[in-house]
Amino acid sequence: MWAVSTVTMLVLAGILPDFQLQSPDGDSATTIAVTAALGAGAFGVLSAVVWPLLVRLLLLVPALVLGLLVFFLNGSLLLLALRVNPSGRPEAAPETAVIVAAVMSAVASATGAALAVRDDDAYRSRLHRLALRRGLPTACSTTPGTAVIQLDGVGHDVLRDAVDQGLMPTVARWLGAGPDPAAVPPTHRLDPWRTDWSSQTGASQLAILHGTNHDVPAFRWYEKDTGEVMVCNRPSSAVELQRRAVARTGHAGLLADDGASRGNLFSGGAGESALVLTVSARRGPGTRSRAGYFAYFCDPANAVRTALSFVAEAGREIGQSVRARLRKQRPRVSRGGLYPLIRAFATVVERDVVVAAVMGDLLAGRSAVYADLVAYDEVAHHSGPRSRDAAKVLRRLDRSLALIENVAEHAPRPYRIVVLSDHGQSPGETFHARYGLTLGDLVRAGCGLPVPRRAERTRSGAEARAAVRAALRRPVEEGGEHHRPGRRPEPVVLASGNLGLVSFPDVPHRMSEEEIAARHPALLSTLANHPGVGFLLVRSEEHGGVVLGARGARVPLADLDADPGPLAVFGPGAADAVRRTHSFPHTADIMVNSSHDPADGEVLAFEEQIGSHGGLGGAQSRPFLLSPLRCSPPVPEDTELVGAEEVHGVLRRWLTEATTGPAGPRVPAPAAPEPSVPQPSAPEPAAPAPAAAEPATEERAA
Incomplete structure (x- = not known):
């Protein structure tokens, strides 16, 4: 590596006019070579010793700012290496030093990796040093560990098609679907599962990690008893949701036994958490909300590689956006402003840091790891779930899975790699693009309130923004949202993909159909008869709850299973999902699901997204579970896996099997039973949130 770095420095000195390795009077070739060797050696030593110290001194700097400082810090180290060089008079302009340092770091990283992977022992040793550098004690065990990787937003059919098209060769090999399936037997099975009505990361991941998503009706909703808008990717809201889940189930979470949580909204009770939203709300010397960023950036080669990829990805997004605009591609949403940087963060920085953290966890021999990769979900929101942009992200995610698999082979214990998604995405135009008004405008018109001449678009609530805000230490939901609407008479209208929620803050209880009328x-008739609305859910004093549709359709919840039912177009299980949400204490006064075209699977998002999720209709409700054949089947044959709470039960069973041996394919019942559908005869105040038991240790710190 020293020799290659020396040659690299000599080549750069010959190419760059502002980088000199010889004195103005000229030096012999030998002197120049010695100068380059000493400079390369000094730069290597400074990178190995001084760089980690610099990063630790910058712990108070937001992670994204640290990423922007990568080039400056690396260039400064090169200038220092040239200054202490005792041979010759090497000089470099500051801007040139940045380029030289970046190239040399990248070349050194590539050389070290190429030399190490030629020998398994060397590769194992190199990875072991990485684990030790992060302060992770390695533990040898014959008990299998479990690594669960969440590919955020990847639907079952999208994954299946990506495998068939050759975009994901690693997954194809696991499924025995390579060029010669007979030569490579399958090691994994692929199963679909069905989400709840709220098909979004907050509801799904809370249930997967903590066993329940009771009273999570959407991505964002208004709670009348507190007068606040809850948003799943706001740190304070995520902390409260996790506290409620722990109190309801009575256990800390899926990862409570020597687990690690990486890049998630919730901790799952893990003792090791990095890039986790509930931890980012903590303050004080004990917080580790961004520890994963600094552990990753301690390696200057990682920092330079990720920074270069970040710039390239932002440029790629700008080019793709311009091409889509020039071609007048439809449907299309705005992709300007900070979106190129947000996309680059999700597809490069978050992916690299989370994958590196998982590698460290595997090398440390942790019993359970759960990590979320949000890259596909972010791109699909703006480019479409089956776009070329999204397909390229799937290809890169497959390479990340291959890297994790490779590292698992060198871990001190065997690992079972489980891959799943929390929801899919359904394509379609936005409600605003098709009809020229937002759901809020339609509600105001139905209430007889003035409607703005120019509709204000609803911002996207994609999960990647939560990670960006946490990294920037700005953990507050976008300014367009009212955190505390107060007891005003005007309705609060919130959007969660193609699911809309209408609440009247001045009425302390959940209003009934009769009261609203x-x-x-x-x-109600304005909403139900609009062509962009599929159905409404409201409380009824007569029937407990009713679903309203176009042309005066009014079906009590008890009659939703009639054949053909009014919700049949939204897929199997829609009636049960609606009834379950109706039982939640904080369900909105009016729940609005957009229309759905089963012919092409399209829905109309109430947010600015052409790939959306959050309600019923299409692929958004059909994620996947990819599990090793060594694990017992998730459910018996010809049985469907329904709800994220059942996924939690399956994962808990597999963790138990790792220590006690295989069990049957029984899916444990949820930890806490859901209450029956209420049948109130008169308006009643909304039930308060469940009483809180003593929170877990992490939440007491929060």
Whole structure:
């Protein structure tokens, strides 16, 4: 590596006019070579010794700012290496030093990796040093560990098609679907599962990690008893949701036994958490919310490689956006402003840091790891779930899975790699693009309130923004949202993909159909008869709850299973999902699901997304579970896996099997039973949140 770095420095000195390795009077070739060798050696030593110290001194700097400082710090180290060089008079302009340092770091990283992977022992030793550098004690065990990788937003059919098209060769090999399936027997099985009505990361991941998503009706919703808007990717809201889940189930979470949580919204009770939203709300010397960023950037080669990839990805997004605009591609949403940087963060920085953290966990021999990769979900929101942009992300995610698999082979214990998604995505135009108004405008019109002449678009609530805000230490939801609407008479209208929620803050209880009709006679009919609305859910004093549709359709919840049912177009299980959400204490006064075209699977998002999720309709409700054949089947044959709570039960069973041996394919019942559907005869105040048991240790710190 020293020799290659020396040659690299000599080549750069010959190419760059502002980089000199000889004195103005000229030097012999030998002197120049010695100068380059000493300079390369000094730079290597400084990178190995001084760089980690610099990163630790910058712990108070937001992670994204640290990423922007990578080039400056690396260039400064090169200038220092040239200054202490005792041979010759090497000089470099500051801007040139940045280029030289970046190239030399990249070449050194590539050389070290190429030399190490030629020998398994060397590769194992190199990875072991990485684990030790992060302060992770390695532990040898014959008990299998479990690594669960969440590919955020990848639907079952999208994954299956990507395998068939050759975009994901690693997954294809696991499924025995390579060029010669007979030569490579399958090691994994692929199963679909069905989400709840709220098909989004907050509800799914909370249930997967903590066993329940009770009273999570959407991605964002208004709670009348507190007067606040809850948002799943706001740190304070995520902490409260996790506290409620722990109190309801009575256990800390899936990862409570020597587990690690990486890049998630919730900790799962893990003792090791990095890039986790609930931890980012903590303050004080004990917080480790961004520890994963600094552990990763301690290696200057990682920092330079990721920074270069970040710039390239941002440029790639700008080019793709311009091409889509020039071609007048439809559907299309705005991809300007900070979006190129947000996409680059999700597809490069977050992916690299999380994968590196998982590698460290495997080398440390942790019993359970759960990590979320949000790259596909972010790109699919703006480019479409089956776009070329999203396909390229799937290809890169497959390479990440291959890297994790390779590292697992050198771990001190055997590992079972489980890959799953929390939801899919359904394509389609936005509600605003098709009809020229937002759901909020339609609600105001139905209430007889003035409607702005120019509709204000609803911002996207993609998960990657939470990670960006945490990295920037700005953990507050976007300014367009009202955190505390107060007891105003105007309705609060919130969007969660193609699911809309309408609440009246000045009424302390969940309003009934009769009360809404008396107060705003035209509202329910305006919403139900709009062509962009599929159905409404409201409480009824007569039937407990009713689903309203176009042309006066009014079906009590008890009759939703009639054949053909009013929700049949939204897929199997839609009626059960609606009834379950109706039982939640904080369900909105009016729940609005957009229309759905089963012919092409399209929905109309109430947010600015052309690939959306959050409600019923299409591929968004059909994620996947890719599990090793060594694990017992998730469910018996001809049985469907329904709900994220059942996925939690399956994962808990597999963790138990790792120590006690295989069990049957039984899916444990949820830790806490859901209450029956209420049948109130008169308006009642909304039930308060479940009483809190003593929170887990991590949440007491929060």
